[in-house]
Amino acid sequence: MNKVFKALSDPTRRRVLQLLRERPMSAGELSDHFPVSKPTMSAHFAVLQQAGLIESQKSGRSIVYRLVMSVLEEALLGFAQTFGWGADSKRTSRVADGKAVKRPLKGEA
Amino acid sequence: MNKVFKALSDPTRRRVLQLLRERPMSAGELSDHFPVSKPTMSAHFAVLQQAGLIESQKSGRSIVYRLVMSVLEEALLGFAQTFGWGADSKRTSRVADGKAVKRPLKGEA
DNA sequence: ACAACGTTTAGATAATTAGCTAAATATAGA
DNA sequence: TCTATATTTAGCTAATTATCTAAACGTTGT
Numbered sequence: 001m002n003k004v005f006k007a008l009s010d011p012t013r014r015r016v017l018q019l020l021r022e023r024p025m026s027a028g029e030l031s032d033h034f035p036v037s038k039p040t041m042s043a044h045f046a047v048l049q050q051a052g053l054i055e056s057q058k059s060g061r062s063i064v065y066r067l068v069m070s071v072l073e074e075a076l077l078g079f080a081q082t083f084g085w086g087a088d089s090k091r092t093s094r095v096a097d098g099k100a101v102k103r104p105l106k107g108e109a
Numbered sequence: 110m111n112k113v114f115k116a117l118s119d120p121t122r123r124r125v126l127q128l129l130r131e132r133p134m135s136a137g138e139l140s141d142h143f144p145v146s147k148p149t150m151s152a153h154f155a156v157l158q159q160a161g162l163i164e165s166q167k168s169g170r171s172i173v174y175r176l177v178m179s180v181l182e183e184a185l186l187g188f189a190q191t192f193g194w195g196a197d198s199k200r201t202s203r204v205a206d207g208k209a210v211k212r213p214l215k216g217e218a
Numbered sequence: 219a220c221a222a223c224g225t226t227t228a229g230a231t232a233a234t235t236a237g238c239t240a241a242a243t244a245t246a247g248a
Numbered sequence: 249t250c251t252a253t254a255t256t257t258a259g260c261t262a263a264t265t266a267t268c269t270a271a272a273c274g275t276t277g278t
Binding site: 135136137140147148149152154156169170171172204 | 224225228
């Protein structure tokens, strides 16, 4: 889930997801929408894929990416829920990241 | 809005927001929940504040931070909307970041 | 006025990130 | 098989980020 938020922290990647919402697209087709190099876009795709937000499938000499909605849903809605917008409005404050404070130490690590 | 997503990309900062959801807290009180130094926490607070996600108010020798829900709501819900979860399910793909591709150039900058 | 407390600023460092060009890989079609 | 096309990998750089310790700042209470 942290990977999802990291992936979403870049505007280019957010837009890729939005483009992919309409229909699956090849890497090249997606790249044509952005003023950056193909390799840079390729790196963005990798980040999105590692977060589970997109999936790839070879098709001839292209690679077609498609949006995986469920992952985006789970992350965003899951987080939103801890703020009372989803359901279960109380006693959920530390659930989202599954991290739950190690300990209240400050002068150790 | 990009600042909000950037702010949310760090797990510590997400947890700060969640803690602040329950009630306003001082910098020190918040810091006690994390295994990092006060200065580091102070930097996180600054990021959250610059994104508009929290607001501070002096109180004696403490500084009390409170969550600004509306900003979080606008960003998350605003983004979610472009994926069909909010309302207006179509023709909204390029609205979210107000960025709308410069041009399909790739070998220029 | 002074000492203690709570927080931030300064200054440094190591790790991560986004970007580039050039080269490698893989597939399609002639 | 050769050539063109599509995408990624390699290798680099500049900018940003998260973190630390030490020092400064501002407020409270004596």
